[in-house]
Amino acid sequence: MISDPLILSIVIVFVMFVFLLSSIWIGVSLILTGIVAMLIFDSQLPPMISIYDKIGDLLASSMYDSLNSWSLAALPMFILMGEILYKSSISTKLLNGLMPWLNFIPGKLLHINVAACSLFAAVSGSSAATTATVGKITLDELEKRGYSKSLALGSLAGSGTLGFLIPPSLIMIIYGVLSDVSIGKLFMAGILPGLMLATLYSFYIMIVSKIDKSVVPTDENEYVLKDFIKSLEELFPILSLITVVLGSIYGGIATPTEAASLGVLGSIILAIYFKSFSLEVFKNALLNTMKTSVMISFIIVGAGFLSQVIGFLGIARAISEYIGTLGLTPMMLILIIGIMYIFLGMILDGISIVVMTLPIVLPIIVLAGFDPLWFGIFLVFMVELSQITPPVGFSLFVIQSISGERIEYILKATLPFFILMIVAVVLITYFPQIVHFLPNYMIK
Incomplete structure (x- = not known):
């Protein structure tokens, strides 16, 4: 049994990567990760409440809440x-x-x-x-x-x-x-x-x-x-x-x-x-x-369940409080999160990155003073980067199937545009007005 949310968060990330690297469906991997997290956490539930009942309740409610939109x-x-x-x-x-x-x-x-x-x-x-x-x-x-x-x-x-x-x-x-x-x-x-x-x-x-x-x-x-x-x-x-x-x-x-x-x-x-x-x-x-729709919906259900588990176990709050004690400036925080997303893009597809990380990252971002609307565009940029980062850059596979070229050749050709995308991320980070201009203008 583990009761420390910070330690549990590390265990959850490790378990999630084990499931994903084992070629299990992404939606199933997210649900299994949430179940494992519940089982290893000392929730101190009353004896009459079974942990399995709680898992079932969370899974049922998350399935309904995630897709009832x-x-x-x-x-x-x-x-x-x-x-x-x-x-x-x-x-x-x-x-x-x-x-x-x-x-x-x-x-x-x-x-x-x-x-x-x-x-x-x-x-x-x-x-x-x-x-x-x-x-x-x-x-x-x-x-x-x-x-x-x-x-x-x-x-x-x-x-x-x-x-x-x-x-x-x-x-x-x-x-x-x-x-x-x-x-x-x-x-x-x-x-x-x-x-x-x-x-x-x-x-x-x-x-x-x-x-x-x-x-x-x-x-x-x-x-x-x-x-x-x-x-x-x-x-x-x-x-x-x-x-x-x-x-x-x-x-x-x-x-x-x-x-x-x-x-x-x-x-x-x-x-x-x-x-x-x-x-x-x-x-x-x-x-x-x-x-495509069923695949995405299944991933959303898995992410919704994992999100509820993370909220139930207090992981997001604990991580937010821990990062707050590090004394990171907002720009340093967004830099670390950006590097994390580039790393995740090497092994995960874009939709999975969003649904897996958002329950943990969004509360931290809001606590640091960033606007959720701006972060949505920032996250889309990170997902774009994941499309052209090996070894799971989906766009690279699409282009390889079309052109018949070696993946190494495609990667070399893509590198300048990868760098330009990072330049664009830097620009919207230092000049968030680029993101906010049209929504604010249209509202007025």
């Missing part, structure tokens, strides 16, 4: 919208429409990954869907035209993570549900940091293309007015869908869940209009949506 209904809807866009030809039209507009910028079509991922992220909400969709269309095309494969792969890896930052975002929905922060405000808060990160990527591509002329082919197609007009016809459907989904949220017309439903309806209408919709496409989109 109307906001969570937006999750499968946004996933379905992204799947329909991915399965139909709409995503291809997005890429074709961007090509003429990027031809005159230094780096030319190397910017297409950044621009396409930014736009697709605004209707997908999924980093994996963004990376896979854009990568399948751009990588072969860029290689055929003679562009640097390393820069193309790196920009895709970095830009693909924008699916978590530029709203609507699955991670933001999960964070909002677990932290009781307005999902609408989180969506607004993510726009400027997302655009800032995309701009940093584009500036880097421009600088490299100016220094090394070999990354861009000397002969390139010239586009005339007719091509620009045609490109607008290709871009208009996606831009319209983005306007409907995000505009309805920011204009106060619809909740994120209602906007997600509009997005699904809009994606179906566009797919039918472009004659790329079929029952087979819809069936596959529904099946993939069900698989």
